Amino acid sequence: MAKVNTALGAIDATDLGPTLIHEHLVLGYPGYDADALCTPYNKDELVKTCAEALDEAKKYGLKTVVDATPNDLGRRVELDKAVSEKTGINIICSTGMYMEAEGQPAYLKFRGQLLDIQAELYDTFMHEITVGIGKSGVKAGVIKVATGHGCISPYEEKVLKAAAKAQKATGVPIITHTQSGTMGVEQATLLIGEEADPKKIMIGHMCCSSNLEYHLAVLSKGVSIGLDRFGIEFLYPDNLRKATLVGLLAIGYADYIMLSHDHIANWLGRPFELPDFVQAMLANWSYSHVFKNIIPEVKKTGVTEEQVNKMLVNNPKRLFGG
Ligand SMILES: [Zn+2]
Numbered sequence: 001m002a003k004v005n006t007a008l009g010a011i012d013a014t015d016l017g018p019t020l021i022h023e024h025l026v027l028g029y030p031g032y033d034a035d036a037l038c039t040p041y042n043k044d045e046l047v048k049t050c051a052e053a054l055d056e057a058k059k060y061g062l063k064t065v066v067d068a069t070p071n072d073l074g075r076r077v078e079l080d081k082a083v084s085e086k087t088g089i090n091i092i093c094s095t096g097m098y099m100e101a102e103g104q105p106a107y108l109k110f111r112g113q114l115l116d117i118q119a120e121l122y123d124t125f126m127h128e129i130t131v132g133i134g135k136s137g138v139k140a141g142v143i144k145v146a147t148g149h150g151c152i153s154p155y156e157e158k159v160l161k162a163a164a165k166a167q168k169a170t171g172v173p174i175i176t177h178t179q180s181g182t183m184g185v186e187q188a189t190l191l192i193g194e195e196a197d198p199k200k201i202m203i204g205h206m207c208c209s210s211n212l213e214y215h216l217a218v219l220s221k222g223v224s225i226g227l228d229r230f231g232i233e234f235l236y237p238d239n240l241r242k243a244t245l246v247g248l249l250a251i252g253y254a255d256y257i258m259l260s261h262d263h264i265a266n267w268l269g270r271p272f273e274l275p276d277f278v279q280a281m282l283a284n285w286s287y288s289h290v291f292k293n294i295i296p297e298v299k300k301t302g303v304t305e306e307q308v309n310k311m312l313v314n315n316p317k318r319l320f321g322g
Contacts, residue, residue, distance in 0.1 A: 002321030005141035007080040007091040013322025017063030021258040022228040028074025028268025050083040053265040060291035070096040072104035095128035096144035121162035146177035164194030173200040181209025188221035198222035210240040228260035231285035254307040
């Protein structure tokens with residue numbers, strides 16, 4: 001049986017159980033640490049916040065969380081480890097790089113003037129999957145890649161190609177970030193063109209579009225899709241996400257859909273209060289929204305327990321090789 005790297009070591013893919021395929025325990029946009037009023041990092045505090053945030057979802061049966069924070073967005077593997085120990089939830093850590101516009105491409109773009117950064121990215125991904133992340137002893141269990149709005153930049157193309165090669169070498173799956181319902185088809189085409197296994201690719205944030213033509217074009221590549229931003233109504237309404245989900249299930253795609261929230265339990269940087277209208281649009285954004293609200297609501301339209309089980313248990317298991 002395929003083994004999956006988690007924050008606390010390798011487990012069988014069959015032991016993943018109900019899985020949220022794209023979440024974050026912590027996230028910091030590059031530059032947060034240049035803010036003089038940035039809250040100092042306090043691991044114990046953050047462990048507490050994460051455990052509290054996961055508590056409700058745990059009551060609904062949540063067993064595994066994929067922490068999709070890549071190398072350049074403030075990833076804290078020691079936090080994943082401590083939260084997993086405290087909660088008993090498996091946490092799968094990522095290796096990978098975010099999109100050029102909001103990640104940290106400067107170092108690689110500088111080196112790229114003279115050196116082969118695609119090869120260097122591949123080395124990083126391979127090291128973090130097979131040796132470990134820093135000195136944590138934690139091995140990455142998933143590769144996270146991302147592209148910007150409406151195009152894949154030359155930098156992002158190198159990240160995706162390095163990821164495809166690392167996936168081919170290790171069997172570790174790739175999950176992606178797409179921006180505002182764009183570039184899903186191009187991501188899948190590029191990754192598969194580099195011989196990544198479509199069964200081990202999940203094109204993410206597809207629920208930021210309800211264009212079924214776009215969904216079917218991505219699905220025609222044989223990859224899975226993540227409807228993985230439930231609750232972020234500031235970006236796209238849940239009603240359209242639900243309509244898309246119900247429609248795709250009705251025409252037979254239950255084996256290719258995974259669910260999540262892209263929730264962020266802690267932001268690195270200066271504390272901030274969201275304006276009231278934004279708060280209202282994020283009222284349901286949590287690790288439990290899918291279990292508590294979305295599943296019961298779509299079940300009223302005829303979605304079955306078997307389909308739900310596929311999306312939360314079987315499909316993640318298969319993505320990870322089980
Ligand atoms: Zn994310």
